[in-house]
Amino acid sequence: MRLTGAQALIKSLEMQQVETIFGLPGGAILPVYDPLLDSSIRHILVRHEQGAGHAAEGYAHVTGRPGVAMVTSGPGATNIVTPLMDAMMDSIPLVVVSGQVATGSIGTDAFQETAITSITMGITKHNWLVTDAADIPRVVAEAFHVATTGRPGPVLIDVPKDISNATMDWYWPSADDLDLPGFHPVTEGDPALVRRAAELILGAQRPVIYAGGGILKARAAQALRALAERTGIPVVTTLMARGAFPDSHPLNLGMPGMHGNYTAVTAMQQADLLLALGSRFDDRVTGRISAFAPGAKVVHVDIDPAELGKVRRPDVAIAGDCRVVIEELLTALDQLGLDGEGVAAPSSPAAQRPDSAPWIAQVRQWQQEHPLRYRQEEGGPLKPQFVVEALRDMTPDDTIVAAGVGQHQMWASQYWRFDHPYTWVNSGGAGTMGFAVPAAIGAKVGRPGSMVWAIDGDGCFQMTAQELVTATAERIPVKIAILNNAYLGMVRQWQELFYEERYSEVYLSPDLPDYVKWAEAMGCVGMRVETPEDVAPAIDKANAIDDRPVVIDFRTDAFEKVYPMVPAGASNDDIIEGPAEGEGGR
Amino acid sequence: MSASTTSRHHILSVLVENKAGVLARVASLFSRRGYNIFSLAVAPTDDERFSRITIVVDVESAPLEQIVQQLDKLVNVVSISELAPERAIERELLLATVEAGPEQRVEVAALAGIFHGTVIDVASDRVTVAVTGTPDALDGVEDLLSPFGIVELQRTGRVALPKLGSRRRLQPVADRAG
Numbered sequence: 001m002r003l004t005g006a007q008a009l010i011k012s013l014e015m016q017q018v019e020t021i022f023g024l025p026g027g028a029i030l031p032v033y034d035p036l037l038d039s040s041i042r043h044i045l046v047r048h049e050q051g052a053g054h055a056a057e058g059y060a061h062v063t064g065r066p067g068v069a070m071v072t073s074g075p076g077a078t079n080i081v082t083p084l085m086d087a088m089m090d091s092i093p094l095v096v097v098s099g100q101v102a103t104g105s106i107g108t109d110a111f112q113e114t115a116i117t118s119i120t121m122g123i124t125k126h127n128w129l130v131t132d133a134a135d136i137p138r139v140v141a142e143a144f145h146v147a148t149t150g151r152p153g154p155v156l157i158d159v160p161k162d163i164s165n166a167t168m169d170w171y172w173p174s175a176d177d178l179d180l181p182g183f184h185p186v187t188e189g190d191p192a193l194v195r196r197a198a199e200l201i202l203g204a205q206r207p208v209i210y211a212g213g214g215i216l217k218a219r220a221a222q223a224l225r226a227l228a229e230r231t232g233i234p235v236v237t238t239l240m241a242r243g244a245f246p247d248s249h250p251l252n253l254g255m256p257g258m259h260g261n262y263t264a265v266t267a268m269q270q271a272d273l274l275l276a277l278g279s280r281f282d283d284r285v286t287g288r289i290s291a292f293a294p295g296a297k298v299v300h301v302d303i304d305p306a307e308l309g310k311v312r313r314p315d316v317a318i319a320g321d322c323r324v325v326i327e328e329l330l331t332a333l334d335q336l337g338l339d340g341e342g343v344a345a346p347s348s349p350a351a352q353r354p355d356s357a358p359w360i361a362q363v364r365q366w367q368q369e370h371p372l373r374y375r376q377e378e379g380g381p382l383k384p385q386f387v388v389e390a391l392r393d394m395t396p397d398d399t400i401v402a403a404g405v406g407q408h409q410m411w412a413s414q415y416w417r418f419d420h421p422y423t424w425v426n427s428g429g430a431g432t433m434g435f436a437v438p439a440a441i442g443a444k445v446g447r448p449g450s451m452v453w454a455i456d457g458d459g460c461f462q463m464t465a466q467e468l469v470t471a472t473a474e475r476i477p478v479k480i481a482i483l484n485n486a487y488l489g490m491v492r493q494w495q496e497l498f499y500e501e502r503y504s505e506v507y508l509s510p511d512l513p514d515y516v517k518w519a520e521a522m523g524c525v526g527m528r529v530e531t532p533e534d535v536a537p538a539i540d541k542a543n544a545i546d547d548r549p550v551v552i553d554f555r556t557d558a559f560e561k562v563y564p565m566v567p568a569g570a571s572n573d574d575i576i577e578g579p580a581e582g583e584g585g586r
Numbered sequence: 587m588s589a590s591t592t593s594r595h596h597i598l599s600v601l602v603e604n605k606a607g608v609l610a611r612v613a614s615l616f617s618r619r620g621y622n623i624f625s626l627a628v629a630p631t632d633d634e635r636f637s638r639i640t641i642v643v644d645v646e647s648a649p650l651e652q653i654v655q656q657l658d659k660l661v662n663v664v665s666i667s668e669l670a671p672e673r674a675i676e677r678e679l680l681l682a683t684v685e686a687g688p689e690q691r692v693e694v695a696a697l698a699g700i701f702h703g704t705v706i707d708v709a710s711d712r713v714t715v716a717v718t719g720t721p722d723a724l725d726g727v728e729d730l731l732s733p734f735g736i737v738e739l740q741r742t743g744r745v746a747l748p749k750l751g752s753r754r755r756l757q758p759v760a761d762r763a764g
């Protein structure tokens with residue numbers, strides 16, 4: 001069968017079971033948009049290519065399948081650089097197809113020419129410039145394989161216009177036809193190391209499981225739960241791992257790190273064993289690294305061998321897929337005498353295990369003495385935490401939450417109760433403002449049966465709000481809660497605390513733009529809430545709307561700050577819990 | 587390169603796919619992760635699908651293991667071997683043009699000769715010499731030539747092979763070709 005390169009590209013995407021492409025056409029990608037008309041693939045026309053990228057990320061977050069975006073050359077391609085970087089930081093499988101000028105024009109500064117493979121070299125797992133139409137099916141198959149195998153990540157395929165127009169004989173490559181001689185990720189852990197890890201677990205007095213986003217990538221939430229329950233070890237879930245272990249589980253200590261809760265942070269500091277599973281000792285988690293968990297031995301499991309020892313030298317380093325390695329660990333624990341119920345066989349190595357009761361009691365005491373706290377005064381300004389709690393309590397417990405970046409993101413992570421994996425969509429490693437709206441749209445496309453709320457900041461919202469036009473046009477009923485504090489609040493918080501309240505370029509205004517009118521202009525239902533009493537009715541109303549997007553402008557207290565906080569560069573021992581109860585957020 | 591830096595040197599022999607842009611990927615990785623390179627040389631191999639990049643890295647800028655693991659993540663990198671300096675034979679080529687009128691010419695030629703180098707070009711007031719040797723020896727040559735006045739100097743960066751008879755030849759530190 002003779003096909004054009006463009007037809008072969010679309011057919012290859014169909015072969016990869018792609019259902020949705022987020023994109024926006026232009027000159028160099030025109031040939032590919034033509035066969036798209038005859039394809040079963042749904043194309044969602046975004047209003048800015050950054051939106052296409054984040055929507056594809058949101059889709060990938062909640063489905064575990066690669067998100068796909070398509071853009072034209074030059075500015076179309078550079079507009080999706082930020083999502084590629086974001087996906088690289090958070091290990092999101094993303095396949096971006098970009099148009100390129102014709103091969104004969106490459107290097108001549110042709111109209112809308114840019115060397116996007118050079119630009120994205122450091123922010124993709126790999127990228128390809130296709131130079132022969134006959135390569136297209138193989139390259140597409142390689143791209144999906146690389147994006148989804150091992151540590152997931154973004155890839156880009158750059159397709160020159162003449163290659164799209166050229167013809168080729170259609171084929172679909174088998175696994176053996178892929179030309180990837182240097183790509184063989186490990187998945188299984190070394191049995192001797194797994195055994196050593198199991199022994200450390202049985203010997204520990206103050207162990208903590210430090211679960212990262214890799215748990216979700218490896219679809220290891222169930223395995224993690226089995227490990228925690230069998231060993232009785234408490235679990236912290238990083239910003240990228242919220243939902244990987246149920247917040248309502250008694251062994252869950254919540255989020256660690258810069259804005260983590262006291263117990264999660266302190267338990268790690270005091271631990272004698274950290275079981276790091278799919279986490280990467282990010283500076284936002286460790287604080288000053290030299291002071292991080294000083295007494296802990298470290299077992300580090302990650303599918304990316306480069307993470308092992310990158311930041312903290314582990315005592316046992318296991319390269320492998322988290323789900324596979326956790327299952328191997330369970331088997332090793334079995335062999336050492338710890339059965340599925342967590343009961344030790346008499347005179348087995350597990351029977352020598354130290355009593356875990358004092359450690360659990362210590363953790364419980366911290367939890368009692370150091371809860372997250374804020375106070376919603378009657379008649380006082382609306383507190384952002386109050387809004388998050390109301391949303392949490394008034395939505396189904398498998399609601400998907402997408403967040404922007406800033407204070408609202410931290411409150412969302414702190415106050416939501418994540419009881420299901422793949423319900424938290426956020427930009428962790430990159431901290432990309434503007435992520436929430438398009439990511440929520442992508443999430444809703446991926447899981448149309450779930451309710452999707454974005455918890456966004458007023459600053460973030462202004463970066464990508466126009467994608468709500470896309471949502472209205474495509475009938476994607478997402479709901480957006482803007483925690484409108486009239487500021488670039490997180491930056492304002494740092495200026496208040498560390499720059500002597502010298503506020504430099506952080507004021508935005510509560511009513512410029514008018515978010516309700518803006519929402520309505522984009523075909524959404526717009527509402528405004530200024531008092532605590534109005535919160536619940538507005539959420540009720542929003543929950544009942546299922547035929548268009550909804551935006552609620554919550555006017556929240558600009559002075560509220562995110563606590564606890566470990567200042568940048570400080571030791572996690574120096575966690576600041578914020579003003580005492582009743583002092584308010586000032 | 588002085589002797590004191592030698593301990594910081596590790597030689598990586600990196601087998602890569604012979605595809606457009608591979609060198610750029612390697613170079614870009616070193617630059618974005620802040621790894622220092624003392625030298626880098628690329629050459630074809632007997633298999634036209636692959637090239638070999640010999641990189642001398644500074645392990646003071648990052649632990650060798652981390653450099654290797656990050657390199658190994660590049661999809662086009664097929665395998666990486668480390669050549670321990672004490673088990674490697676290393677050579678580098680130096681070309682230098684120095685100021686030398688008729689009187690100094692003989693002196694420069696003699697100097698090059700001591701290092702088994704040769705004069706490869708002559709003008710009335712300059713000569714160009716070529717010397718092959720270990721990087722340390724070439725450091726010495728550079729020092730000895732500089733009093734004449736170096737006009738231009740180029741070095742290739744080292745290439746290396748394992749010493750014959752050393753128990754293990756290339757020590758594979760990351761090998762995904764299998």
Ligand SMILES: Cc1ncc(C[n+]2csc(CCOP(=O)(O)OP(=O)(O)O)c2C)c(N)n1
Nearest residue numbers: 406407408433457458459460487488489490
């Ligand atoms: C694209 C981008 N630019 C700048 C920043 C730095 N930054 C981090 S949080 C923040 C403020 C966000 O403001 P808003 O969306 O209103 O959220 P708030 O902190 O007020 O909840 C800024 C500017 C960023 N993370 N991303």
Ligand SMILES: [Mg+2]
Nearest residue numbers: 457458487489
């Ligand atoms: Mg704000």
